[in-house]
Amino acid sequence: MTETSELQLPEDRPLEIAGRVYQSRLLVGTGKYRDMMETGHAIESSGAEIVTVAVRRTNLGQNPDEPNLLDVISPDSYTILPNTAGCYTAKDAVRTCKLARELLDGHDLVKLEVLGEEKTLYPNMTETLVAAEELIKDGFKVMVYCSDDPLLAKRLEDMGCVAIMPLGAPIGSGLGIQNRYNIRLIVENAKVPVLVDAGVGTASDATIAMELGCDGVLMNTAIAQAKDPIRMANAMRLAIEAGREAYLAGRMPKKLYASASSPIDGTFF
Amino acid sequence: MQVQVNGDAMELPNGATIATLIEKMALAGKRLAVEVNEDIVPRSRHPEFTLSDGDRVEVVHAIGGG
Numbered sequence: 001m002t003e004t005s006e007l008q009l010p011e012d013r014p015l016e017i018a019g020r021v022y023q024s025r026l027l028v029g030t031g032k033y034r035d036m037m038e039t040g041h042a043i044e045s046s047g048a049e050i051v052t053v054a055v056r057r058t059n060l061g062q063n064p065d066e067p068n069l070l071d072v073i074s075p076d077s078y079t080i081l082p083n084t085a086g087c088y089t090a091k092d093a094v095r096t097c098k099l100a101r102e103l104l105d106g107h108d109l110v111k112l113e114v115l116g117e118e119k120t121l122y123p124n125m126t127e128t129l130v131a132a133e134e135l136i137k138d139g140f141k142v143m144v145y146c147s148d149d150p151l152l153a154k155r156l157e158d159m160g161c162v163a164i165m166p167l168g169a170p171i172g173s174g175l176g177i178q179n180r181y182n183i184r185l186i187v188e189n190a191k192v193p194v195l196v197d198a199g200v201g202t203a204s205d206a207t208i209a210m211e212l213g214c215d216g217v218l219m220n221t222a223i224a225q226a227k228d229p230i231r232m233a234n235a236m237r238l239a240i241e242a243g244r245e246a247y248l249a250g251r252m253p254k255k256l257y258a259s260a261s262s263p264i265d266g267t268f269f
Numbered sequence: 270m271q272v273q274v275n276g277d278a279m280e281l282p283n284g285a286t287i288a289t290l291i292e293k294m295a296l297a298g299k300r301l302a303v304e305v306n307e308d309i310v311p312r313s314r315h316p317e318f319t320l321s322d323g324d325r326v327e328v329v330h331a332i333g334g335g
Contacts, residue, residue: 103301
């Protein structure tokens with residue numbers, strides 16, 4: 001980990017993704033909530049401006065009165081980020097993105113994720129690279145879920161991905177950031193935003209990601225599966241802000257031994 | 270004629286368009302996207318796009334996801 005010298009504080013640049021500036025550095029998913037109302041309230045409480053959705057078949061036997069997710073999370077109020085969750089091949093991911101673009105009237109920002117296997121939902125990076133190339137060629141702005149390999153992250157950036165989103169831990173695991181050093185290396189090498197996507201379990205995990213210099217964090221389960229999702233959404237909002245502030249402030253160096261906070265001079269004993 | 274809609278067989282009158290199908294599915298006016306044989310059919314073309322026997326149609330929408 002690099003030492004932060006007093007004179008070299010990180011620059012406080014706003015979060016800009018594909019040419020648009022965002023105030024919130026917390027991106028949230030819309031899955032696993034009890035109902036649509038809870039989804040809406042939690043997202044409001046999180047302060048997120050970018051919200052992910054999945055694209056799925058419309059059920060033939062669906063209740064026509066059931067509210068549509070995009071009525072609750074309106075594209076007029078939020079940047080909708082369709083994902084390719086559930087795709088295990090580049091081909092399926094590209095198809096999903098094209099359907100999403102049609103669904104969202106030409107909106108071309110997508111979250112690409114190509115999964116490798118069901119048990120870990122770890123990204124299949126070879127398929128991810130193939131899909132990213134094809135999508136970028138087709139005009140999509142690709143935010144890419146990826147492994148925390150600094151070289152692959154750089155390659156995705158060089159290809160033209162608009163944001164690099166390494167996992168902190170497996171999707172939905174809540175294990176927190178498992179390899180801080182890799183995340184830090186990816187942040188240092190990148191000129192596009194780096195967001196931890198997946199693995200956050202509680203507020204301190206989100207703070208750690210931000211303290212490492214990440215530009216944002218994308219999470220879903222940590223909020224949706226909390227006992228009180230609306231309160232956890234607020235906790236995450238605060239955690240992201242705290243971590244960002246701490247990163248910008250530049251933390252003190254770690255030392256093995258104590259260093260007294262009160263002066264030694266002037267003691268009367 | 271018979272088409273596959275979201276993986277299930279469906280009987281439609283000859284000459285049925287995507288708009289006909291969407292109406293039959295009680296989805297008219299909903300925000301959705303349609304693919305026929307793995308090609309997107311833009312919303313503006315739904316009224317004129319005639320389906321053929323054996324077409325594989327996908328009708329999708331946005332749902333909660335991370």
